[in-house]
Amino acid sequence: MASESELNAGIEDGVRRRDFINIAAVSFAGVGSVAVVLPLLNQMNPSADVLALSTTEIDISAIQPGQAIKTSWRKQPVFVRNLVAKEIAEAKAVPLGDLRDPETIDQRTKPGKENWLITLGVCTHLGCVPLGAAEGENKGDFGGYFCPCHGSHYDTAARIRKGPAPKNLVVPPYEFNSDTVVTIG
Amino acid sequence: MSFPWAKPYEPTHPLMKWMDEKLPIPRLVYNATGPGYPVPRNLNYFWNFGVLAGAALMIQIITGIVLAMHYAANASVAFNSVEHIMRDVNAGWFIRYAHMNGASMFFIVVYLHIFRGLYYGSYKAPREMVWLLGVVIFLLMMATAFMGYVLPWGQMSFWGAQVITGFFSAIPIVGEPVREWLLGGFVPDNATLNRFFSLHYLLPFVILGVIILHIWALHIPGSSNPTGIEVKDEQDTVPFHPYYTAKDGFGVGIFLLIFVALTFFSPNALGHADNYIPANSLSTPAHIVPEWYFLPFYAILKAFTFNFLWIDAKLWGVIAMFGSIALLFFLPWLDSSPIKSSNYRPLYRIFFWILVVDVLLLGWCGMQPAEQPWVILSQLGAIYYFAHFLVILPIVSRIERPLPMPNSITEAVLAKHATDTASASATA
Numbered sequence: 311m312a313s314e315s316e317l318n319a320g321i322e323d324g325v326r327r328r329d330f331i332n333i334a335a336v337s338f339a340g341v342g343s344v345a346v347v348l349p350l351l352n353q354m355n356p357s358a359d360v361l362a363l364s365t366t367e368i369d370i371s372a373i374q375p376g377q378a379i380k381t382s383w384r385k386q387p388v389f390v391r392n393l394v395a396k397e398i399a400e401a402k403a404v405p406l407g408d409l410r411d412p413e414t415i416d417q418r419t420k421p422g423k424e425n426w427l428i429t430l431g432v433c434t435h436l437g438c439v440p441l442g443a444a445e446g447e448n449k450g451d452f453g454g455y456f457c458p459c460h461g462s463h464y465d466t467a468a469r470i471r472k473g474p475a476p477k478n479l480v481v482p483p484y485e486f487n488s489d490t491v492v493t494i495g
Numbered sequence: 496m497s498f499p500w501a502k503p504y505e506p507t508h509p510l511m512k513w514m515d516e517k518l519p520i521p522r523l524v525y526n527a528t529g530p531g532y533p534v535p536r537n538l539n540y541f542w543n544f545g546v547l548a549g550a551a552l553m554i555q556i557i558t559g560i561v562l563a564m565h566y567a568a569n570a571s572v573a574f575n576s577v578e579h580i581m582r583d584v585n586a587g588w589f590i591r592y593a594h595m596n597g598a599s600m601f602f603i604v605v606y607l608h609i610f611r612g613l614y615y616g617s618y619k620a621p622r623e624m625v626w627l628l629g630v631v632i633f634l635l636m637m638a639t640a641f642m643g644y645v646l647p648w649g650q651m652s653f654w655g656a657q658v659i660t661g662f663f664s665a666i667p668i669v670g671e672p673v674r675e676w677l678l679g680g681f682v683p684d685n686a687t688l689n690r691f692f693s694l695h696y697l698l699p700f701v702i703l704g705v706i707i708l709h710i711w712a713l714h715i716p717g718s719s720n721p722t723g724i725e726v727k728d729e730q731d732t733v734p735f736h737p738y739y740t741a742k743d744g745f746g747v748g749i750f751l752l753i754f755v756a757l758t759f760f761s762p763n764a765l766g767h768a769d770n771y772i773p774a775n776s777l778s779t780p781a782h783i784v785p786e787w788y789f790l791p792f793y794a795i796l797k798a799f800t801f802n803f804l805w806i807d808a809k810l811w812g813v814i815a816m817f818g819s820i821a822l823l824f825f826l827p828w829l830d831s832s833p834i835k836s837s838n839y840r841p842l843y844r845i846f847f848w849i850l851v852v853d854v855l856l857l858g859w860c861g862m863q864p865a866e867q868p869w870v871i872l873s874q875l876g877a878i879y880y881f882a883h884f885l886v887i888l889p890i891v892s893r894i895e896r897p898l899p900m901p902n903s904i905t906e907a908v909l910a911k912h913a914t915d916t917a918s919a920s921a922t923a
Binding site for chain 1: 654657658659660661662664665675676677678679680681682684686690776777778779781782783796797799800807808809810812864865866870
């Protein structure tokens with residue numbers, strides 16, 4: 311064993327060689343651990359095949375006014391609804407200040423196609439599929455969609471009006487290819 | 496550590512002496528669950544539930560390992576592989592039903608174990624660490640049970656995964672990325688099923704590890720007892736073996752009787768018929784509810800239907816639900832009364848039973864659809880639950896005047912014996 315004075319020999323700034331080696335070794339091990347942990351965490355993120363942006367084409371020609379269909383995009387349900395004039399008028403009549411997540415129906419549809427309401431069929435509360443797209447299903451207190459899991463009510467523009475959900479049903483990115491074909495994604 | 500009068504381990508056989516020098520496992524067993532571990536002489540049957548929980552865990556691990564030999568964790572075949580276990584694998588139906596109902600039995604005994612602790616003040620000094628580790632075990636159990644329920648990939652599996660991972664999306668800003676990270680996609684799918692299977696296999700062994708810590712922490716002060724008075728001398732205790740090995744063995748017999756009755760005569764009584772429909776990501780079952788053991792917490796989640804302050808309803812629900820369990824970590828410091836047993840706490844005892852009723856009420860509300868009057872009942876139940884721990888308990892423990900206490904465990908036992916013989920001779 312080297313004595314204290316031997317260890318401190320030739321040091322003016324109070325830092326011993328051993329302190330430096332200690333800090334360098336621990337720091338290196340720390341950086342190394344982080345470098346190993348990152349891929350171990352990142353492997354859980356959606357993989358490339360899941361992320362591969364799938365697009366879905368839908369033929370909407372058969373959807374009569376007042377009807378809705380349920381289709382899927384990236385394995386998530388999508389509602390395509392052909393609104394009637396009364397439903398659009400109802401949605402427009404609501405003052406924005408009354409909404410939890412204020413958006414007009416124009417912001418949620420494409421210009422000139424405001425009868426086509428296309429949203430994800432995923433309740434923004436905890437992800438159940440709301441009812442109201444199929445014939446005879448409960449449309450909730452506001453004539454749009456109703457989520458039976460925890461009782462969220464959406465209006466005719468699929469905006470949250472009552473219940474625990476924080477947001478309106480999400481409008482996915484989509485384009486009209488023609489008057490009867492829509493591409494989602 | 497043990498009491499000074501604990502019987503020392505003295506191996507006589509040369510093989511046992513040799514073993515004791517090399518790897519003293521027999522010594523460990525002798526001092527932990529054998530004649531070398533003195534235990535209060537007055538434990539009642541509520542002290543069986545720790546051993547019963549251990550038995551339930553072992554049943555789950557054994558049946559689970561066997562099921563994993565036949566199950567396929569792939570979204571396209573998982574449902575069918577469970578049906579294959581039910582119909583084709585030799586005795587597969589028995590092993591799966593045992594595993595399904597074993598989970599329920601595990602939760603039943605753990606809930607009784609927890610309420611035993613609440614009634615007899617087992618969470619108080621010097622056993623706070625035992626309680627804290629117990630809450631950790633409870634959380635791990637909930638995670639394990641949830642992920643196990645996803646594996647059959649039925650409708651309830653799928654939508655349970657969707658809703659429960661949805662809790663994380665309530666976290667501001669990072670919520671949605673965290674949810675996608677947990678799922679490995681945008682909806683529960685093959686990646687989700689695979690990781691849940693991996694973790695469902697891992698967590699029971701983590702639970703086993705924490706149970707060892709739980710028992711280690713327990714064995715430092717030793718078991719509490721129905722009087723809540725600490726052990727003072729040798730006459731307050733009896734050796735664990737043969738006294739409590741026998742008493743626990745009897746309890747395990749009753750436990751197994753109920754367990755096999757459930758497994759053989761009504762194996763699906765506690766399940767949901769919807770889970771025998773394969774997962775469909777486009778259609779939510781009309782009425783989705785979690786397994787019965789999550790219902791009180793689910794009711795607390797559903798109680799928040801309105802935005803309050805600057806936090807939205809969804810986040811409130813999730814905070815309250817996790818908070819209702821996290822609260823248990825603070826229990827040893829919320830109850831400042833030095834008296835442990837409710838037998839000597841006339842006021843706390845009343846509120847204890849109200850809490851029991853409240854949790855049962857929340858459980859009932861959790862089963863119901865999100866309509867009135869269930870919403871308002873869940874709200875009242877949730878308010879009372881939090882009030883019990885945060886308001887009532889701290890006040891009661893300050894103002895309560897406890898009943899007169901016996902001086903020792905032995906005195907309490909002999910006094911009870913005297914009244915019992917007196918009443919016996921009076922009736923004779």
